[in-house]
Amino acid sequence: MINEKNVKLGEVRSGIRELFEYGKLRKSQIGEEDVYDFSLCHPSVPPPERVTLTLQKLLAERDPVELHGYTSAQGDLYTRQAICGYVNKTFGAGVSPDLVYMTCGAAASLTITLNAICNSGDEVLTFAPFFPEYTVFADHAGAKLVPVATKEGSFRIDFDNLERAIKPETKAVIINSPNNPSGVVYSEEEIKKLCATLAECGKKYGTEIYLISDEPYRELVYDDIKVPYIMNYYDKSIVCYSYSKSLSLPGDRIGYIAVNPAMTGCKKVYSAICGAGRALGYVCAPSLLQKLVAEAQGVTSDISVYKSNRDLLCSALTEFGYDVVKPEGAFYLFVKAMEADANAFAERAKKYELLIVPGDSFGVKGYVRISYCVSPEMIKRSLPSFKALAESYKK
Numbered sequence: 341m342i343n344e345k346n347v348k349l350g351e352v353r354s355g356i357r358e359l360f361e362y363g364k365l366r367k368s369q370i371g372e373e374d375v376y377d378f379s380l381c382h383p384s385v386p387p388p389e390r391v392t393l394t395l396q397k398l399l400a401e402r403d404p405v406e407l408h409g410y411t412s413a414q415g416d417l418y419t420r421q422a423i424c425g426y427v428n429k430t431f432g433a434g435v436s437p438d439l440v441y442m443t444c445g446a447a448a449s450l451t452i453t454l455n456a457i458c459n460s461g462d463e464v465l466t467f468a469p470f471f472p473e474y475t476v477f478a479d480h481a482g483a484k485l486v487p488v489a490t491k492e493g494s495f496r497i498d499f500d501n502l503e504r505a506i507k508p509e510t511k512a513v514i515i516n517s518p519n520n521p522s523g524v525v526y527s528e529e530e531i532k533k534l535c536a537t538l539a540e541c542g543k544k545y546g547t548e549i550y551l552i553s554d555e556p557y558r559e560l561v562y563d564d565i566k567v568p569y570i571m572n573y574y575d576k577s578i579v580c581y582s583y584s585k586s587l588s589l590p591g592d593r594i595g596y597i598a599v600n601p602a603m604t605g606c607k608k609v610y611s612a613i614c615g616a617g618r619a620l621g622y623v624c625a626p627s628l629l630q631k632l633v634a635e636a637q638g639v640t641s642d643i644s645v646y647k648s649n650r651d652l653l654c655s656a657l658t659e660f661g662y663d664v665v666k667p668e669g670a671f672y673l674f675v676k677a678m679e680a681d682a683n684a685f686a687e688r689a690k691k692y693e694l695l696i697v698p699g700d701s702f703g704v705k706g707y708v709r710i711s712y713c714v715s716p717e718m719i720k721r722s723l724p725s726f727k728a729l730a731e732s733y734k735k
């Protein structure tokens with residue numbers, strides 16, 4: 341008998357995947373232009389020119405055997421040094437290359453980190469709404485993901501709920517700011533309060549509570565919003581970074597884990613990360629991509645189109661009567677469904693050729709996620725459908 345748990349995991353298609361397949365079918369029936377697919381989560385803007393030029397240069401000038409060869413299990417020292425140089429100059433965190441581990445994106449960073457720190461029976465808290473794969477990652481690490489409800493409508497941290505959720509079993513808290521799907525960015529004040537709460541509860545129970553910052557959207561913020569760097573606020577912190585969105589490279593799979601040097605026992609935690617990476621087969625992240633990101637520190641795709649898409653959608657949807665909270669970052673709107681059942685609402689939206697994702701899988705009922713990493717032209721074409729969908733509820 342093979343592993344039935346994994347069979348089940350592999351057989352269940354995610355709701356987003358289902359919608360994508362439905363969209364493909366519908367486009368073949370009525371034409372590409374007339375289906376409005378807001379289910380996606382991959383960048384609609386190309387990688388920055390610097391990325392393309394660097395790749396060309398690497399391919400043209402470097403020894404191909406070395407370029408495509410194995411790197412150290414934890415990644416090229418040169419790349420890890422370049423990352424530390426940028427992070428330390430920008431955030432003053434004092435990270436050192438021997439605490440950085442190169443990965444295949446944020447998903448791998450999170451899986452490795454949870455496997456490194458969790459033991460069977462541990463609990464990992466996260467704020468709802470949250471990236472649905474956290475449940476799978478925590479489960480694989482032998483832990484249980486415990487969603488903590490945020491404030492209704494604003495999705496900001498509810499500290500009473502957080503305090504109630506922390507128990508002696510709590511091993512870690514995952515934050516994702518800017519957040520997928522709400523677009524919320526935690527302010528410095530919220531981060532300070534969060535860190536103080538974790539420190540107090542850890543003291544009360546005599547436990548170590550790690551703070552894991554999942555950061556694929558760090559640079560995708562609008563209107564001069566600042567994303568506090570977690571290492572400057574909490575010693576037991578680990579950053580899980582990805583270049584999937586910041587450099588528009590989701591299919592190339594590159595990111596890293598950085599352990600806070602201020603953490604007592606940081607070297608041991610890093611060893612556990614190296615060990616978990618080894619056990620999971622996540623060693624030697626893609627070599628070419630490692631060499632690329634070393635030369636692209638501080639570079640970000642042109643995110644101006646995301647901002648204008650956000651502004652266009654927010655004002656149109658508000659005018660049509662939707663309950664919209666303007667996101668501060670990432671490229672998603674989390675909008676209240678016009679009926680209690682978000683699945684029924686998303687199903688009705690399909691009649692208007694709108695593909696939007698029910699929020700239930702993100703741990704919040706009654707909302708839908710609308711991804712605005714799409715072309716501005718598609719948004720403009722879709723607006724009559726959003727209007728008609730809203731009007732169908734007024735009849």
Ligand code: PLP
Nearest residue numbers: 381445446447471516520582584
């Ligand atoms: N975390 C969040 C919040 C995400 O939205 C995603 C991808 O959309 C990931 C992690 C995984 O990112 P990556 O492509 O870097 O593995």
